[in-house]
Amino acid sequence: MRRMVDEPYFTHSAYSAHTTGIQVKCPKCHGAGVVTADEDNAYFRCLSCGHRMTQDRTVYRYDVHNQCRNCGRYYRVDIEDEAKQHFPILRVACPYCGATMPGEVHKMVDAFSYGAEIQGGKDPWFGLELWFLTSFQGKPVWALNREHLAYLIDYLSADLREKPPGNPKKTQADHLPTFMKTAKNRERIVKLLLKLQDT
Structure with missing residues (x-):
């Protein structure tokens, strides 16, 4: 056995x-x-x-955070599209008023895989x-x-x-x-x- x-x-x-x-x-x-x-x-x-x-193995988050030139509010827009994450500057729309303006792409550690x-x-x-x-x-x-x-x-x-x-x-x-x-x-x-x- x-x-x-x-x-x-x-x-x-x-x-x-x-x-x-x-x-x-x-x-x-x-x-x-x-x-x-x-x-x-x-x-x-x-x-x-x-x-x-x-x-x-580090998971990064990419976003553009800025102060809107149109409405004056601060905002953060996450960049999900991998093709766009490697640009230094991206034009994004303000989530509050919709005005589009250039902003610096920031890369931050989000998690650990x-x-x-x-x-x-x-x-x-x-x-x-x-x-x-x-x-x-x-x-x-x-x-x-x-x-x-x-x-x-x-x-x-x-x-x-x-x-x-x-x-x-x-x-x-x-x-x-x-x-x-x-x-x-x-x-x-x-x-x-x-x-x-x-x-």
Whole structure:
């Protein structure tokens, strides 16, 4: 009988993997690459061709704030259009009287992007396809990296799954969709995951 003690809830999450690395496909050579992140940036590095990318994780807000020459009121207009955010000066309409006048575009830090969710089998910062990605009955089955893949294989192939000591409310298995944990699917999903291990 194979026993397995589950792991804490955030052991294998995109947020925790930003230090250990999320394995992805390189957009240039389709070889294996790694996405990591620090407080300021996300980084991609291809292990095959050496291609690299960096992305700022800070979310900025752009606006024009001014005093209207027509009605004298102070206003702020957010600039949502990305194409216009990089102009130093933009003509915008006063939201109070409609008069249009030029104003300086201001860039301010608005938020910090955690990018903690995997959507559609892609990493959260660059949108690159995960290296360990397959599907089962039309549903994506993926792992962030080799450690996560090993955990999934161990968990799904165990006969007895136990909660870790300390009686936590949530464990790593709570991240798994129901179709993966269903007894009739587990054996076939483990076979798919074992094939991924060879890549």
